[in-house]
Amino acid sequence: MDLTLVKLALAGLAVLGCIGLFFGIGLAVAANRFAVEVNPKVEEVLDILAGAQ
């Protein structure tokens, strides 16, 4: 196995992982900051309904 290729694969994994982690945290923070209160009754009613459509 060529060492440079192994290095490239590891770098790819690391960079992709970092990008994923960074944006994942970003999205989580955004979801937290811009949270919209939803009436919990909406979900309850939706659960009771048949939900065929």
Next chain:
Amino acid sequence: MKTTTVKNVLVCVLALLGLLLLSGCGQEHPFVQKTAFKDTSSIVIKFAGPVDEGRAKDISNYTVYEKPDPDIKLKISQVELSPDKRTLTLTFERELNQKQPHMISIKEINSEGRSLGSAFVSVKKLYLGYLFSVLIGAMLINNFVFSKYLGLCVFFGTSQKKSTAVGMGITFTIVMVFSAMMAWFLYQFVLKPYRLDFLQIVVFIGLVSLSVQAVDTILRKLNPVLFKAFGVYLVLVIANCIIIAVPLTLAANEYNAMESLMLALGAGVGFLIALFLMASVRERLELANVPPTYRGLPIAFVVAGLFALAFLGFSGMSIF
């Protein structure tokens, strides 16, 4: 409410300025002030100070090529230096294709006995005009729907009513600009330095879904009215192939920030135009007497083909 709008506008203006600055500071050499095309077959280089005549007049010091083909070196027939030794004119054996940006590498610039190192500079014709041609090119001449046949599923799905078409087009343009700018940044500053270009498709797909999710989350809170109008189409944007074609194009062509912005904007507005035109025709087709076999999607495909033929009229057109 008013102060927040003012704040938003300010932030937008600042972001645009930042982009301009980013595109302005390239890898150009500090001693080279200006480069420009002159007549049909010359390039003029202006230096910040006088350069030494002996070195500057040596033809073998210069290598010039068109940006897309670095292997084809252009032959220089003459090098002239102006009397104040600040302006250099390179004359070529053949006419230059001024639509393409050219790259010049100058070996060892010497000014008043001091060596200033080698320079690697680009020559482009009228930058703002070039940006405009990228915009119009993506919008009309190489319209993604009508001349590249991309994004057809969403195109046929949302072009039944004018209001839907406009909503989809605007949402699409916003997400497009957003994700293309991020894709440009990641490609130039992360993927290329680590030689991970082969991961571009994976990264760009992730970026698209990320920007869609981000716009969804933020819009839901900040502007519920707008969210109600556009929220339905937001999810559809992910399923559009134009949104992945644009980052791939800008990566393949090595566009800079402003060019990428123009390409994304052009692609978005071009899609909006295509949707609106199609929706206008399809609204009228509802009333027309179409043979039963052709009703619905088949006639829409025929109309799209006719539109593509009409857009063929733009092909080969060049601006500036």
